[in-house]
Amino acid sequence: MNSIVDEIKKLKIEKNAIILAHYYQNSEIQDIADYVGDSYYLSKVGVDSDADVIVFCGVKFMAESAKILSPKKTVLLPNEEALCSMAVMARADEIEKMKKEYPNAKVLCYVNSSTEVKAISDVCCTSSSAMNICRNIQSDEIIFVPDKNLGSYIQEKVPEKRIILWNGFCCIHNNIIPEDVIKVKEEYGENIEVLIHPECTKEVRELGDFVGSTGQIIEYASNSDKKEFIVVTDVGILHELRKRNPTKRFYPLNMVCNNMKITTIGDVYNCLVSLSNEIYIDEGVRIKAENALRKMHELV
Numbered sequence: 001m002n003s004i005v006d007e008i009k010k011l012k013i014e015k016n017a018i019i020l021a022h023y024y025q026n027s028e029i030q031d032i033a034d035y036v037g038d039s040y041y042l043s044k045v046g047v048d049s050d051a052d053v054i055v056f057c058g059v060k061f062m063a064e065s066a067k068i069l070s071p072k073k074t075v076l077l078p079n080e081e082a083l084c085s086m087a088v089m090a091r092a093d094e095i096e097k098m099k100k101e102y103p104n105a106k107v108l109c110y111v112n113s114s115t116e117v118k119a120i121s122d123v124c125c126t127s128s129s130a131m132n133i134c135r136n137i138q139s140d141e142i143i144f145v146p147d148k149n150l151g152s153y154i155q156e157k158v159p160e161k162r163i164i165l166w167n168g169f170c171c172i173h174n175n176i177i178p179e180d181v182i183k184v185k186e187e188y189g190e191n192i193e194v195l196i197h198p199e200c201t202k203e204v205r206e207l208g209d210f211v212g213s214t215g216q217i218i219e220y221a222s223n224s225d226k227k228e229f230i231v232v233t234d235v236g237i238l239h240e241l242r243k244r245n246p247t248k249r250f251y252p253l254n255m256v257c258n259n260m261k262i263t264t265i266g267d268v269y270n271c272l273v274s275l276s277n278e279i280y281i282d283e284g285v286r287i288k289a290e291n292a293l294r295k296m297h298e299l300v
Ligand code: SF4
Pocket: 059, 083, 084, 085, 086, 087, 112, 170, 171, 172, 173, 234, 257, 259, 260
């Protein structure tokens, strides 16, 4: 009898499908994916692929971004309950009100947001591209939504712009306090490097030897001469870190995004069998959101 993994491989060929997985997914999902990466990388892969079907193993806003950029493709989210708690913290109607308060500001929107929020934004960014886009955007005043922590990090790096912050955050990253990092550091000694995602608070970021997106953390650790690292982001990233660096040691904090871990191999199999859980987006909203996402690729 074929294993479920063999069946998924057969279905992929039959349906001309690819599987994309975010670094925060469970390791068995990452292992069956055609491409694993951060949201910026995966958004490009979806566009460049000639597959008819994209199975997006991540959270809903990621699958929506794939659909926005590849409207003719069938985009499936294997588990419809995979939502991002940060993405629901910003509503389009509330941002419209803020735009009226700051009429000269451009809206820069982190991709961890709904399609409706992207549609009323001037440009999108990911955590890896946020800094460049902030520098390149044609405005001195920027409303940054929804992540106040990433927004404050960009403000530190791009002081020449005025950044107006939205009060959103990622529950997983925002919950970490400096003492959590200090405790692990004391356990493993001074010679260890601390790698931190910019969705963490400023007080936590200040403890980092390196601050960057998931993709940048993996690059940094892979190129570093150091052998031991504390990783301050979702534990899913450890799978790729250990795969690429089998002789190095990585110590996680207790950071688990359950929304990212909800997708199972069974969900992937089921949605491929029946092409279920398809993402649909109103075409008028999609076109506006696409403009903001395409500008991200232009301005990066
Ligand atoms: S880790 Fe945070 S920002 Fe990322 S998907 Fe989970 S809730 Fe959203």
